[in-house]
Amino acid sequence: MNLNTFEPGKEWPDNNGMAINAHGGGILLHEGTYYWYGEHKIEGEAGNRAHVGVHCYASTDLYNWRDEGIALAVSDEPGHDIEKDCILERPKVVFNTSTGKFVMWFHLEKKGCSYDHAGSGVAVADCPTGPFEYRHSFRPNAGAYPRNDCEKLHRPGLVDGGFTGDTPQPRINVAKSNVFARDLEGGQMARDMTLFVDDDGTAYQIYSSEENSTLHISQLSDDYLHSAGNFIRVFENRYMEAPAIFKRDGYYYLIASGCTSWDPNAARCAIADNIMGPWHEWENPCRGVNPQNGFGPDKTFGGQSTFVLPVQGMDDAFIALFDIWRPENAIDGRYIWLPIEFNADRSFNIHWNDAWDLSIFKQA
Numbered sequence: 001m002n003l004n005t006f007e008p009g010k011e012w013p014d015n016n017g018m019a020i021n022a023h024g025g026g027i028l029l030h031e032g033t034y035y036w037y038g039e040h041k042i043e044g045e046a047g048n049r050a051h052v053g054v055h056c057y058a059s060t061d062l063y064n065w066r067d068e069g070i071a072l073a074v075s076d077e078p079g080h081d082i083e084k085d086c087i088l089e090r091p092k093v094v095f096n097t098s099t100g101k102f103v104m105w106f107h108l109e110k111k112g113c114s115y116d117h118a119g120s121g122v123a124v125a126d127c128p129t130g131p132f133e134y135r136h137s138f139r140p141n142a143g144a145y146p147r148n149d150c151e152k153l154h155r156p157g158l159v160d161g162g163f164t165g166d167t168p169q170p171r172i173n174v175a176k177s178n179v180f181a182r183d184l185e186g187g188q189m190a191r192d193m194t195l196f197v198d199d200d201g202t203a204y205q206i207y208s209s210e211e212n213s214t215l216h217i218s219q220l221s222d223d224y225l226h227s228a229g230n231f232i233r234v235f236e237n238r239y240m241e242a243p244a245i246f247k248r249d250g251y252y253y254l255i256a257s258g259c260t261s262w263d264p265n266a267a268r269c270a271i272a273d274n275i276m277g278p279w280h281e282w283e284n285p286c287r288g289v290n291p292q293n294g295f296g297p298d299k300t301f302g303g304q305s306t307f308v309l310p311v312q313g314m315d316d317a318f319i320a321l322f323d324i325w326r327p328e329n330a331i332d333g334r335y336i337w338l339p340i341e342f343n344a345d346r347s348f349n350i351h352w353n354d355a356w357d358l359s360i361f362k363q364a
Contacts, residue, residue: 003063005357008336009292009324014057015066022055023323023333026092026307034059035128037071037091041331050074050088056129071130072104072123081137086111092195094203096224102128103224105205107193108137118189122225139187140218140227147276148232179210188216192241206243212259213237234279246308246318251346255305262327264299288352301352303336317361320350
């Protein structure tokens with residue numbers, strides 16, 4: 001089978017005719033080949049426990065993907081950080097040109113920890129398809145204060161600890177609870193995350209922190225294996241998750257989601273002329289309706305953001321990647337890939353397309 005179109009929301013077969021199994025993933029372009037990394041799910045399994053690891057696929061045209069197997073396998077060793085039945089979410093891989101290493105980061109909840117561990121896991125490989133060797137996990141920026149908001153974060157720790165909000169996910173009342181100070185010594189919570197490498201080779205981790213109430217944008221060390229202690233807090237008390245970031249014409253763009261557990265919600269977006277802010281939030285960029293489920297912009301076509309892919313060899317070409325989660329049988333989750341359309345004021349829209357191809361973009 002040779003595919004030449006994208007059909008968002010439809011089952012997407014690999015070179016073996018099997019449905020691509022790479023959920024919550026990200027794409028790495030290396031030496032002309034795209035590598036798609038994502039969570040491997042198993043048939044009949046509900047929720048998001050990791051039973052296999054991170055799956056990898058390769059493509060040169062973005063339509064047809066070759067199964068490259070498991071890039072990072074979970075461990076059968078009892079007590080291992082990535083022991084089978086842990087939670088290993090949203091893997092992203094970047095290439096470090098200085099060390100020659102491929103570096104994978106992911107949100108990690110150790111087995112039995114539910115979502116209390118809220119850590120970042122790191123693995124490295126010499127080849128983009130792996131095998132990746134697990135290195136360590138930690139909470140980022142232990143003992144460090146952000147470049148912004150420093151004064152108010154010197155307040156004492158938990159004052160009240162109460163919860164507020166009317167969404168399915170409990171919200172900490174950050175006006176009464178200094179969650180940042182609570183976690184200062186051991187490092188900040190890091191749940192949904194992505195990675196971004198800037199033009200100068202500096203890498204950043206963007207993650208949901210402080211009980212998901214606030215995003216952090218955090219510079220990585222030169223070897224991409226640790227947080228560097230240089231970070232900012234953004235969108236305080238906005239409860240954003242599923243961040244995806246990209247750069248165009250010197251501006252940084254963010255797509256994210258609200259926190260409504262497995263249920264879809266309206267996409268969010270923001271722009272900045274410096275990755276360290278200030279960031280300015282804009283309106284939901286989604287337009288149109290997904291006829292497969294009837295979901296429109298208020299539900300992001302039934303999906304949730306995971307990555308934005310710049311297309312090699314095309315002019316001003318970016319693809320927004322979303323996951324349709326099906327927690328009752330996680331392996332049946334589907335993928336929505338849609339082109340991003342930019343406006344004169346630097347805002348952008350993401351229109352639903354039943355089927356489309358790369359000819360929508362101009363050749364560079």
